[in-house]
Amino acid sequence: MIEKTGIPSKAQVKAEFPTPEELSRPKAVIECYKEIPCNPCETSCPFDAITVGEDINARPQIDFDACTGCGICVYSCPGLAIMVARLKNGEAEMKVPYEFTPLPEKGEIVNVVDRRGDVITEGRVLNVSKSAKQDRTALVHFAVDEKYLYDAISIEVSYGS
Amino acid sequence: MQKSEVVVVGAGPAGLTAAHELLKAGAEVTLIDRNASLGGQLIKQTHKFFGSEKQYAAHRGIDILERLTENLIPYERFHLLSETTVVGFYHDKVLTCLKDDRYFKLQADSVIFATGASEHSIPFENNDLPGVYAAGAVQTLMNEYGIKPGQRVLMVGSGNIGLIVSYQLMQAGVDVAAVLEASERIGGYLVHASKLRRLGVEIRTNMSIKSAIGEAHVEAAEAWRLDEDWQGIEGSEERYDVDTICIAVGLSPLTELLEQAGAEVEYISELGGNVPVLKDYETTIEGVYACGDLANIEEASSAMVEGRIAGIRAAQALDYTVENAEMRLKALDDELVDLRSGPPGDNVRRGLKKMEGLT
Numbered sequence A: 001m002i003e004k005t006g007i008p009s010k011a012q013v014k015a016e017f018p019t020p021e022e023l024s025r026p027k028a029v030i031e032c033y034k035e036i037p038c039n040p041c042e043t044s045c046p047f048d049a050i051t052v053g054e055d056i057n058a059r060p061q062i063d064f065d066a067c068t069g070c071g072i073c074v075y076s077c078p079g080l081a082i083m084v085a086r087l088k089n090g091e092a093e094m095k096v097p098y099e100f101t102p103l104p105e106k107g108e109i110v111n112v113v114d115r116r117g118d119v120i121t122e123g124r125v126l127n128v129s130k131s132a133k134q135d136r137t138a139l140v141h142f143a144v145d146e147k148y149l150y151d152a153i154s155i156e157v158s159y160g161s
Numbered sequence B: 001m002q003k004s005e006v007v008v009v010g011a012g013p014a015g016l017t018a019a020h021e022l023l024k025a026g027a028e029v030t031l032i033d034r035n036a037s038l039g040g041q042l043i044k045q046t047h048k049f050f051g052s053e054k055q056y057a058a059h060r061g062i063d064i065l066e067r068l069t070e071n072l073i074p075y076e077r078f079h080l081l082s083e084t085t086v087v088g089f090y091h092d093k094v095l096t097c098l099k100d101d102r103y104f105k106l107q108a109d110s111v112i113f114a115t116g117a118s119e120h121s122i123p124f125e126n127n128d129l130p131g132v133y134a135a136g137a138v139q140t141l142m143n144e145y146g147i148k149p150g151q152r153v154l155m156v157g158s159g160n161i162g163l164i165v166s167y168q169l170m171q172a173g174v175d176v177a178a179v180l181e182a183s184e185r186i187g188g189y190l191v192h193a194s195k196l197r198r199l200g201v202e203i204r205t206n207m208s209i210k211s212a213i214g215e216a217h218v219e220a221a222e223a224w225r226l227d228e229d230w231q232g233i234e235g236s237e238e239r240y241d242v243d244t245i246c247i248a249v250g251l252s253p254l255t256e257l258l259e260q261a262g263a264e265v266e267y268i269s270e271l272g273g274n275v276p277v278l279k280d281y282e283t284t285i286e287g288v289y290a291c292g293d294l295a296n297i298e299e300a301s302s303a304m305v306e307g308r309i310a311g312i313r314a315a316q317a318l319d320y321t322v323e324n325a326e327m328r329l330k331a332l333d334d335e336l337v338d339l340r341s342g343p344p345g346d347n348v349r350r351g352l353k354k355m356e357g358l359t
Helices: A010-016 A040-044 A072-076 B013-025 B040-044 B061-070 B135-144 B160-171 B190-197 B256-260 B300-317 B325-340 B343-358
Strands: A027-030 A082-088 A091-098 A109-113 A119-129 A138-145 B002-009 B029-032 B078-081 B084-089 B094-099 B102-113 B117-119 B132-134 B152-156 B175-181 B203-205 B207-213 B220-225 B238-240 B244-247 B251-253 B265-268 B273-276 B288-290
Touching (some): B013 B300, B102 B300, B251 B273, B325 B343
Antiparallel strands (some): A109 A119, B175 B207, B207 B220, B220 B238, B265 B273
């Protein structure tokens, strides 16, 4: 149970995802399971796709029709609780926030972890972005087999040699 | 005796915003802090803040600190006394200060205390062994001085501080063996817990530390499960091979200076323990105010708002005209209501109700 472990159940995770059809285009997936006073996801979204509302403690709601998967909310979320997911050619592509060094390189094969931190598969790094407006939260874009859609959450941290 | 119309004690988030409001209104402000660098705890906050745009949400604490400090620089009537410790405070608003091994006195018309809080310790065997740190100390070492506290850490406490410091330790390349939580649920925001857990760090509820093991330095830690009465269960001990134990089990407001001058202090556990009795941020001594963690243990976002309100109130009491005062005070109050209206604000809301009953 997430209140004891920090790990959401599979049902909780799935409930936050759009349908596989909707995921033919990139969409933000927000995993903010408990009310906290916070709304940068809403205010950062250029497409008004995310609503927290007047009470900033409310959980964010996302309109998947309006979401373009641009990824601005991903680095704006102070809780690092948002990623962008997409299904393409049998793979799940994910854009996740990453605040560790060294950053992976484009094309690199990396270990991909689940919400427990266990390595579940290998992934291919599609891109790494770290523009100034991201304020030191890099976005790592990687691809894994689509069967890991609801499990993959980040890449394993490597501290270099 | 030196004089300053207003003295603000403590240059953390609350003190910086209080000073800014007073300067804007036209008051002379002396800001005193015992550290060389301003910002209080903000200087160690490398994570992005929660809240809304009004409290600089999504910006990192270290960058918010810069903004708050820059606000003060243009004012001619701003004086800064850093590396200065206020060691005494008297009811006639005289402060005794210590700087460069010399004492001096300072007379003020109005004083704002934003002294913050100190970290709790907990009793366990060998808790004085080198390698046992408070979480704030670990953050200072790492984020301010760039020094790793150790190679492998056991974190005790899963409030936001315990979770954030654990994450920052991992960022610094220090392994976190586990986070222990005495209660049955994680104390801090679940988003912090989840981002730590996906790094492989286990958060263990109903568990606490039993002892630190080692001769001259921590070599291991023994944790154990707690029963419903929070008593350790014999036979449930587990050993963690760590060289550092980090304690993040809460904060107590630093009320000592206010108490010296005879300001009333009341024990309200929901606000963090002994807190000054306040009405509109004014203590029971007229012209003496308190805000930030000193008033109630909360996030820095709230402290910044409280500092602004205390600053405006103090400026008004000194007969300065604050532009759109009523509107601004209402807006700031609304910000606090917003920040506190969800589940994480339950305690503070209860505590403030008790406080209202006192005044």
